[in-house]
Amino acid sequence: MNSEKKRNPKEQASQVDVRALEMLVCPLTKTSLSISEDKNELISPVTRVAYPIVKGVPLLCLSEARNLTEEEIDRFK
Secondary structure (H helix, E strand, O other): OOOOOOOOHHHHHHOOOHHHHOOOEOOOOOOEOEEOOOOOEEEEOOOOEEEEEEOOEEOOOOOOOEEOOHHHHHHHO
16 A cells, blocks of 8 residues: 555646746746745736636646736835
């Protein structure tokens, strides 16, 4: 029997490969993105938007992105 701790399927679906995300860029500006503290969004301070990460997959589409507040923009500069 495998000694690794079994994970909840929901937990597995929401896991994010941070190393893979670091290779992605903003689709509009081609600048680097930052991952949010909760690892649920990729932040583009240049375009001032946050792209959601759903079930481990980043949705790099402006129609899915939300606008950042001034406070959030300052935090990710």
